[in-house]
Amino acid sequence: MDVDQTTVAQEAVKQAPRGGLRRRRRLTAWLFMVPLLVINVLVILGPSVATIYYSLTDWAGIGPAEFVGLQNYRDLLADGDFWMAMWHNVIWTVLFLTVPIFMGLLGAFLLSQIKRFQMFFRIVYFVPYIVASVVNAALWQNILDPTRGIGSALASIGIPFLDGVAFFGSERLALPSVAFVNIWAWWGFVLLLFLTALQSVDHELYEAARMDGAGRWQQFLNVTLPGIRPTFVFVVLLSIINSLLVFDYVYIITRGGPAGASEVVGTLMWKEAFERFEAGYAAAMGLGLSFVSGLIVLIFVFLRRRGWEV
Amino acid sequence: MYTEISRRQFLARGGKAALGAGLAGSLLAGCGGGGGGGQVTYWSNLEGSGPQDYFNKNIEKPFEKANKGTDLKVTFQPPEEMDRIVRTALQGGEGPDVIMTPGPAYAQEYIDANLFAELDEYSDQYKWDDKLLGWAIDLGRYEDKLYSIPYQLQTMLLYYNKTLLEDKGMQPPKSRDELESMAEELQGEGITPFAAGIGDDPAAIEWFPTVFWNHYSGPDALYQALTGEIPFSDPVFVEAIELFNNYVQKGWFGGSREQFFSNGIDAVHVDLGDGNAAMNVEGSWFLAEIDGFFKDSGDDWDWAPLPPLRRGIPAELYELGLGSTISVNTRAQDADGAAAFIDYLNANKKRAAQWMAAVPSAFNAPLPFSESDFPASMDQRVARQLAALSEATGKGNFGYTAWTFWPSKSDVYIQDESQKVLTGDITAAEFCQGLDEQFAKDRKEGTVPKIIEPGTA
Numbered sequence: 001m002d003v004d005q006t007t008v009a010q011e012a013v014k015q016a017p018r019g020g021l022r023r024r025r026r027l028t029a030w031l032f033m034v035p036l037l038v039i040n041v042l043v044i045l046g047p048s049v050a051t052i053y054y055s056l057t058d059w060a061g062i063g064p065a066e067f068v069g070l071q072n073y074r075d076l077l078a079d080g081d082f083w084m085a086m087w088h089n090v091i092w093t094v095l096f097l098t099v100p101i102f103m104g105l106l107g108a109f110l111l112s113q114i115k116r117f118q119m120f121f122r123i124v125y126f127v128p129y130i131v132a133s134v135v136n137a138a139l140w141q142n143i144l145d146p147t148r149g150i151g152s153a154l155a156s157i158g159i160p161f162l163d164g165v166a167f168f169g170s171e172r173l174a175l176p177s178v179a180f181v182n183i184w185a186w187w188g189f190v191l192l193l194f195l196t197a198l199q200s201v202d203h204e205l206y207e208a209a210r211m212d213g214a215g216r217w218q219q220f221l222n223v224t225l226p227g228i229r230p231t232f233v234f235v236v237l238l239s240i241i242n243s244l245l246v247f248d249y250v251y252i253i254t255r256g257g258p259a260g261a262s263e264v265v266g267t268l269m270w271k272e273a274f275e276r277f278e279a280g281y282a283a284a285m286g287l288g289l290s291f292v293s294g295l296i297v298l299i300f301v302f303l304r305r306r307g308w309e310v
Numbered sequence: 311m312y313t314e315i316s317r318r319q320f321l322a323r324g325g326k327a328a329l330g331a332g333l334a335g336s337l338l339a340g341c342g343g344g345g346g347g348g349q350v351t352y353w354s355n356l357e358g359s360g361p362q363d364y365f366n367k368n369i370e371k372p373f374e375k376a377n378k379g380t381d382l383k384v385t386f387q388p389p390e391e392m393d394r395i396v397r398t399a400l401q402g403g404e405g406p407d408v409i410m411t412p413g414p415a416y417a418q419e420y421i422d423a424n425l426f427a428e429l430d431e432y433s434d435q436y437k438w439d440d441k442l443l444g445w446a447i448d449l450g451r452y453e454d455k456l457y458s459i460p461y462q463l464q465t466m467l468l469y470y471n472k473t474l475l476e477d478k479g480m481q482p483p484k485s486r487d488e489l490e491s492m493a494e495e496l497q498g499e500g501i502t503p504f505a506a507g508i509g510d511d512p513a514a515i516e517w518f519p520t521v522f523w524n525h526y527s528g529p530d531a532l533y534q535a536l537t538g539e540i541p542f543s544d545p546v547f548v549e550a551i552e553l554f555n556n557y558v559q560k561g562w563f564g565g566s567r568e569q570f571f572s573n574g575i576d577a578v579h580v581d582l583g584d585g586n587a588a589m590n591v592e593g594s595w596f597l598a599e600i601d602g603f604f605k606d607s608g609d610d611w612d613w614a615p616l617p618p619l620r621r622g623i624p625a626e627l628y629e630l631g632l633g634s635t636i637s638v639n640t641r642a643q644d645a646d647g648a649a650a651f652i653d654y655l656n657a658n659k660k661r662a663a664q665w666m667a668a669v670p671s672a673f674n675a676p677l678p679f680s681e682s683d684f685p686a687s688m689d690q691r692v693a694r695q696l697a698a699l700s701e702a703t704g705k706g707n708f709g710y711t712a713w714t715f716w717p718s719k720s721d722v723y724i725q726d727e728s729q730k731v732l733t734g735d736i737t738a739a740e741f742c743q744g745l746d747e748q749f750a751k752d753r754k755e756g757t758v759p760k761i762i763e764p765g766t767a
Contacts, residue, residue: 060419060422060423061397061401061419062397062400062401062419062420062423062425063401063419063422063423063424063425064423141509141510141574145572145577146568146569146572146573147565147569147573147577147586148577164566164569166566166568166569166571166572167572168509168571168572169509169567169568169569169570169571169572169573170568170571170572171733174571254509254512255510255511255512255513256512257508257512257571257729258512258568258571258729258732258733259571259726259729259730259732259733259735260726260729260730261733271722271726274393274394274397275513275718275722276718276719276722277419277718277719
């Protein structure tokens with residue numbers, strides 16, 4: 001055995017316990033993961049598999065389920081109410097991709113310019129997000145009441161244009177009005193995300209831009225937006241998924257009315273499962289919605305792999 | 311004060327029923343028991359520590375005292391979640407021994423799933439056929455077997471602000487002509503003829519097709535349609551919906567069509583109490599809380615039967631409804647004890663009358679009452695309503711509520727699609743045609759509850 005061989009052998013001896021240690025560490029890590037895995041299997045994987053199964057059955061929500069194959073999905077494709085509700089989800093998504101993001105960006109930018117009272121405003125804007133949706137909804141139901149709300153209050157001081165307007169009772173206004181209430185609760189959260197992202201943008205970049213003669217708007221476009229792009233994309237993804245899954249504000253305020261004018265897939269699914277006793281069909285509807293959400297996530301994953309900073 | 315709630319309000323207010331049960335418990339203390347000597351579980355949707363403590367003290371303990379060896383275990387569930395919790399538990403092989411449902415259509419779903427025990431043996435034992443109203447107990451029969459007992463009887467009434475109408479020199483309308491001339495006059499004076507709104511519960515729109523079909527189309531036509539003899543697309547049903555639509559478009563219900571869709575139920579009640587509106591079409595459950603809405607104004611209120619809207623319809627006609635039912639779980643460990651508990655709650659006229667007088671918004675026993683059955687402490691308007699309902703239905707002058715006699719899918723169709731008539735998305739004829747198609751499917755699936763014939767109560 002020459003010197004080199006001796007060295008290799010000694011290294012191998014040293015490596016052996018290191019490999020064992022690595023394996024032990026991996027094992028320990030997995031052991032720590034086991035409780036989470038078990039919980040996930042129980043509360044996510046199990047119900048998911050059950051939902052897939054029930055979506056293939058005619059099931060009232062109680063009692064035995066009768067296997068019907070893909071019939072629920074065929075019915076879903078031909079269900080006008082479902083597509084109308086889905087269209088409302090699309091409108092909702094468009095609203096959430098524009099209004100709160102614009103307000104959040106603007107608010108974050110303005111807040112980043114001030115030092116005093118910044119925390120106060122952060123709290124004020126964030127509070128609606130942490131208040132229960134039922135409380136927010138009740139608040140706005142009262143404010144927008146056609147006879148006792150802000151419309152009649154303004155009318156009493158000579159500003160009558162909102163008097164008698166039934167925001168939640170009009171087929172034309174119900175969906176955007178409910179979305180407005182939800183946006184009111186949501187945008188403060190978006191603002192905080194953007195504000196945090198803004199604060200992480202290197203200030204030297206702004207100085208460099210200013211030295212190059214960039215104005216405020218050009219700084220925003222060329223420094224701020226690229227600097228917060230990961231947060232921006234995250235907010236966009238979150239807004240889309242939340243919009244597809246929206247349920248609480250619609251259910252509390254209008255229950256999808258009037259005449260289905262604010263019906264979204266979430267509330268329609270609830271009706272199918274708990275009012276029409278069509279739990280199998282509701283499961284198919286839920287999976288249809290999950291499919292769309294999954295597709296959007298996949299698009300983001302695809303873009304990321306193509307080199308987008310998302 | 312009177313005690314009754316709707317199926318619609320079952321989840322939100324059903325807990326008060328348990329409070330009523332508590333009072334009944336105290337009244338029934340000392341009665342002989344028929345329990346099987348085991349544990350009986352009962353889920354109550356009663357809210358608040360005060361009412362819950364009251365229930366424990368006045369129903370749980372007295373029942374156990376009256377049924378030696380039976381341990382009544384009461385669990386309080388969130389009212390809004392009650393039905394879903396029960397459903398999930400039953401599907402998982404669990405759930406209480408005594409099951410409360412929001413009405414016969416729900417009960418039938420459970421019966422189809424073999425989750426309710428047959429009660430005929432207990433009916434014989436406790437003589438429920440003799441004690442309870444015949445038509446009411448018939449509603450709990452499926453394929454000639456008894457599975458559920460009505461718990462809360464209801465009907466639709468015309469409430470009115472008595473002070474306001476007296477000031478205007480008006481009486482509650484007794485015909486369509488009177489109703490329409492009153493509505494026009496009131497509206498001309500800036501008063502909404504009928505406080506109405508479905509803002510926080512769009513499904514409550516079913517009250518209105520119920521009322522218009524009964525008081526325009528009539529119970530005979532409805533009986534024929536519900537038993538498949540004539541279609542719901544018959545002009546007599548279409549015209550009734552057109553009339554309802556016409557009244558809404560005129561702003562007679564709620565002030566305007568959009569306000570009808572927007573007004574919440576509290577706003578409706580406030581409008582009636584404050585005199586912003588003159589009348590209100592609502593179920594008998596409103597008797598439980600109507601007083602509170604007249605306190606601020608100091609006005610007086612009363613009720614009247616809904617007027618006939620077409621010739622040939624009885625002047626005094628009450629739609630029959632059941633707000634909830636109670637049954638015994640097939641998996642009950644002590645089915646005898648569970649049946650004893652149902653009998654304890656429901657089947658004694660004197661005790662039930664005292665209970666109904668003492669506890670607002672809890673209970674309306676399916677028993678044959680006359681006004682003299684109720685204690686003097688009971689509000690006379692409430693006693694009059696209960697006696698009138700009992701007497702009129704005894705003569706066969708009854709109609710049908712959508713939430714009791716229509717199968718659940720047809721009922722949901724009425725709730726959803728009748729809104730579209732008001733918005734102009736579909737016509738009344740299209741709505742009735744669609745209902746007929748849905749009802750035909752329900753009939754084929756065997757989900758139509760038992761339909762009792764007018765004149766057979």
